[in-house]
Amino acid sequence: MYHIGIDLGGTNIAVGIVTEEGKIVAKISVPTKAERPFEEIFSDMADCIRKLLAQTGLDEGRIGSIGIGTPGCLDTAKGMLIFAGNFKYGTLVNYRELMQKHFDVPVYIGNDANVAALAEAKVGAAKGIKNVVMVTLGTGVGGGIIIDGKIYEGHLSSAGELGHMVLVHGGEACTCGRKGCWEAYASVTALVRQTKEAMRSNPDSIMNQTPMDKVNGRTSFDAARKGDKAALEVVENYREYIADGLASLINILCPEVVVIGGGICKEGDYLLGPINEKMQKRVFGTGLLPERKMTVAQLGNDAGIIGAAFLHA
Amino acid sequence: MYHIGIDLGGTNIAVGIVTEEGKIVAKISVPTKAERPFEEIFSDMADCIRKLLAQTGLDEGRIGSIGIGTPGCLDTAKGMLIFAGNFKYGTLVNYRELMQKHFDVPVYIGNDANVAALAEAKVGAAKGIKNVVMVTLGTGVGGGIIIDGKIYEGHLSSAGELGHMVLVHGGEACTCGRKGCWEAYASVTALVRQTKEAMRSNPDSIMNQTPMDKVNGRTSFDAARKGDKAALEVVENYREYIADGLASLINILCPEVVVIGGGICKEGDYLLGPINEKMQKRVFGTGLLPERKMTVAQLGNDAGIIGAAFLHA
Numbered sequence: 001m002y003h004i005g006i007d008l009g010g011t012n013i014a015v016g017i018v019t020e021e022g023k024i025v026a027k028i029s030v031p032t033k034a035e036r037p038f039e040e041i042f043s044d045m046a047d048c049i050r051k052l053l054a055q056t057g058l059d060e061g062r063i064g065s066i067g068i069g070t071p072g073c074l075d076t077a078k079g080m081l082i083f084a085g086n087f088k089y090g091t092l093v094n095y096r097e098l099m100q101k102h103f104d105v106p107v108y109i110g111n112d113a114n115v116a117a118l119a120e121a122k123v124g125a126a127k128g129i130k131n132v133v134m135v136t137l138g139t140g141v142g143g144g145i146i147i148d149g150k151i152y153e154g155h156l157s158s159a160g161e162l163g164h165m166v167l168v169h170g171g172e173a174c175t176c177g178r179k180g181c182w183e184a185y186a187s188v189t190a191l192v193r194q195t196k197e198a199m200r201s202n203p204d205s206i207m208n209q210t211p212m213d214k215v216n217g218r219t220s221f222d223a224a225r226k227g228d229k230a231a232l233e234v235v236e237n238y239r240e241y242i243a244d245g246l247a248s249l250i251n252i253l254c255p256e257v258v259v260i261g262g263g264i265c266k267e268g269d270y271l272l273g274p275i276n277e278k279m280q281k282r283v284f285g286t287g288l289l290p291e292r293k294m295t296v297a298q299l300g301n302d303a304g305i306i307g308a309a310f311l312h313a
Numbered sequence: 314m315y316h317i318g319i320d321l322g323g324t325n326i327a328v329g330i331v332t333e334e335g336k337i338v339a340k341i342s343v344p345t346k347a348e349r350p351f352e353e354i355f356s357d358m359a360d361c362i363r364k365l366l367a368q369t370g371l372d373e374g375r376i377g378s379i380g381i382g383t384p385g386c387l388d389t390a391k392g393m394l395i396f397a398g399n400f401k402y403g404t405l406v407n408y409r410e411l412m413q414k415h416f417d418v419p420v421y422i423g424n425d426a427n428v429a430a431l432a433e434a435k436v437g438a439a440k441g442i443k444n445v446v447m448v449t450l451g452t453g454v455g456g457g458i459i460i461d462g463k464i465y466e467g468h469l470s471s472a473g474e475l476g477h478m479v480l481v482h483g484g485e486a487c488t489c490g491r492k493g494c495w496e497a498y499a500s501v502t503a504l505v506r507q508t509k510e511a512m513r514s515n516p517d518s519i520m521n522q523t524p525m526d527k528v529n530g531r532t533s534f535d536a537a538r539k540g541d542k543a544a545l546e547v548v549e550n551y552r553e554y555i556a557d558g559l560a561s562l563i564n565i566l567c568p569e570v571v572v573i574g575g576g577i578c579k580e581g582d583y584l585l586g587p588i589n590e591k592m593q594k595r596v597f598g599t600g601l602l603p604e605r606k607m608t609v610a611q612l613g614n615d616a617g618i619i620g621a622a623f624l625h626a
Contacts, residue, residue: 073598083601131468145565147460154567155444155605161597165561169481169498169554178560178595185482241482247491248478252458252565254467282491284474285386288396292468 001064003312004049007112007304008070010034010086013041014301015048017056017063018309022123024302026052035088038098046102065106067311068095069115069304074157079109082156108311112304114151114160116261116297117144119307124299126257133255134297135162135246137262140175141183145253150313163187167245185241188217188264194234195220202230221267239271243278250283250292261297272296314377316625317362320425320617321383323347323399326354327614328361330369330376331622335436337615339365348401351411359415378419380624381408382428382617387470392422395469421624425617427464427473429574429610430457432620437612439570446568447610448475448559450575453488454496458566463626476500480558498554501530501577507547508533515543534580552584556591563596563605574610585609 002025007014009032016027028048032041045068053060072084079096081087096107110118117134126132130149136142143162145152152159163183164176171180172190184190195215199207207215207223207230220238223231246258264271276294283292299306315338320327322345329340341361345354358381366373385397392409394400409420423431430447439445443462449455456475458465466472476496477489484493485503497503508528512520520528520536520543533551536544559571577584589607596605612619 073602083598143565147465152460155569156567156598156602158598158602159565159567161564161567164564164597165478166480166557167482169484169557171482176597177599180557244479244482249565251474251477252456252472252562254469254472254474256468284477284489285396285469285471286490289386289469289471 002058002062003064003309004052004066005305005307005309006045006066006068007115007301007308008032008041008045008068009112009304010071013045013048014305015045015052016302016305016309017052017058018306022119022306022310024305026056027302027305028052034086037089038087038093041087042095042098042102045099049103060103063103063105065108065309065312066099066103067108067110067115067308068099069110069112069308069311070095071112074109074111076109076153076157079107081109106312110151110308110311111144111157111160113142114144114153115307115311116142116299116303117146117160117259117307118151118310119299119303120259120261120297121146121149122310122313123306124303125259125295125297129256131253131255132257132259133162133249133253134259134261135249136297137186137188137242137260137264139187139189141187146255162249165245165248167241167248182241182245186238186245188262190241191217191220191234191238191264194238198230198234205230207231217264218267221270225270235271236274239274240278243275244282246275246279246294247282250279254292257293257295259295259297261303265296315371315375316377316622317365317379318618318620318622319358319379319381320428320614320621321345321354321358321381322425322617323384326358326361327618328358328365329615329618329622330365330371331619335432335619335623337618339369340615340618341365347399350402351400351406354400355408355411355415358412362416373416376416376418378421378622378625379412379416380421380423380428380621381412382423382425382621382624383408384425387422387424389422389466389470392420394422419625421621423464423621423624424457424470424473426455427457427466428620428624429455429612429616430459430473430572430620431464431623432612432616433572433574433610434459434462435623435626436619437616438572438608438610442569444566444568445570445572446475446562446566447572447574448562449610450499450501450555450573450577452500452502454500459568475562478558478561480554480561495554495558499551499558501575503554504530504533504547504551504577507551511543511547518543520544530577531580534583538583548584549587552587553591556588557595559588559592559607560595563592567605570606570608572608572610574616578609
């Protein structure tokens with residue numbers, strides 16, 4: 001049996017046929033055009049599935065389920081999107097019904113960050129591990145909690161908003177409306193803000209060789225590696241914010257493994273080594289309990305498709 | 314069938330015989346004398362059980378299990394205390410073996426804060442609710458996470474250290490060695506510190522009618538109720554710290570109910586009303602999702618005995 005995994009993003013829809021073992025046998029991507037009504041978006045998704053079936057020569061009867069990973073707040077039992085800022089018509093949309101108009105198979109939905117965590121726990125960086133927390137450092141800070149090999153959704157399918165734990169009481173404004181959320185310090189968006197602030201206060205820093213409007217997550221790291229003092233401080237503070245939040249999550253959830261995802265992980269040990277060191281010193285029972293495990297996500301962008309295909313399990 | 318619940322504290326040991334429905338039929342309490350070797354402490358526990366059996370006329374064969382709630386870091390699968398600062402000999406002690414020298418029944422152990430949460434979820438303020446987070450505001454901030462009606466222990470039985478989530482990055486020193494933990498702001502110990510600080514900076518405050526060494530969790534609340542400005546500020550900040558931490562926990566775990574415990578809850582709606590209001594405004598999806606439920610613990614000191622008696626379930 002195969003399963004369809006759909007990664008429904010605000011920009012693109014990625015659709016894949018996935019084996020029971022989590023291998024993608026074929027995939028395709030089309031623009032979401034998120035301003036459209038959902039009927040049209042789902043019609044495109046169904047077309048993608050039909051194309052993939054044709055391409056692989058698989059009969060529709062070989063598809064055991066369709067899983068959809070999506071941003072937003074969900075009622076997964078009903079297969080319903082409650083709301084999502086990413087889509088123009090993103091309120092109270094029954095994904096399951098929309099998809100079952102095209103295919104008569106079980107349809108499951110999941111929050112995109114949760115779905116990525118599920119993929120890593122099933123076949124990625126935390127393969128076969130039952131209790132996993134995944135944190136994705138990107139535009140925001142996404143999170144997923146896997147307990148006993150399943151997504152922990154909590155009430156109203158609303159658990160796992162790990163980026164919206166406060167790290168700095170009364171601190172920077174967060175997109176969610178609160179102040180001081182972890183996301184407002186540990187996301188790449190926050191790193192860019194911190195980098196720009198440091199550039200302004202340190203006109204001599206080589207970071208200023210980059211025009212303000214070209215600053216990205218790499219700017220401070222590149223300059224820090226060359227020994228730039230202001231950049232070193234930005235990088236060290238950024239590590240500090242990440243480590244402090246991770247230690248909090250471990251004290252709350254104590255998973256077997258914490259998986260870190262997002263493009264910033266390409267900075268490798270230069271970012272993650274010191275984070276791990278700081279984090280180990282701050283978790284409860286440090287020195288008395290074994291070190292906690294932190295690892296880097298392996299599945300990259302495929303995590304969305306693969307995790308969605310595992311939603312049935 | 315009955316179950317024995319033991320609440321092993323640093324000061325007292327409370328032992329009870331509990332029905333399947335969570336009713337205590339008899340209980341007894343003796344001093345722990347925590348400086349003693351564990352053999353002696355367990356010998357006293359066993360004597361308590363024998364006394365209760367004699368008192369109730371129950372035969373030993375009617376006892377299905379013995380559960381022990383204890384401070385410290387545990388390996389619950391092995392029935393072993395890893396370490397606890399509360400006991401002089403508190404490292405690597407096999408509670409199960411020690412107890413089974415006296416009674417040949419299954420013995421379960423649990424962290425005291427987790428056990429209290431279990432009691433509230435089984436027969437207390439969150440009776441019959443499957444996903445519950447309990448937060449106890451006391452000397453520290455204790456926590457327990459109940460998922461699917463069971464204690465969520467995480468790896469190394471170390472989950473649920475909710476007080477050791479950072480709320481103020483780089484803030485007040487915490488007993489755990491970190492800086493800025495929620496416990497360092499939301500515990501009654503923290504409230505007393507905040508009260509004393511306000512008394513020093515506001516010599517005109519009526520709080521100063523209380524001698525410094527008599528200040529407790531009620532000092533600021535009593536003065537605030539009389540309209541004392543400095544006290545009102547202490548109380549408002551304290552509510553703020555609690556609400557901000559609760560909103561973080563809800564964003565992470567989204568339980569069906571959050572149960573608040575600890576003596577400070579006697580301040581009632583004056584404390585908890587504004588906390589609930591603030592918290593509702595800060596949770597993710599506020600205004601789009603239903604209000605989250607917050608309630609006050611019902612079982613008081615009996616939660617330790619009752620929860621321990623449910624550890625077998």
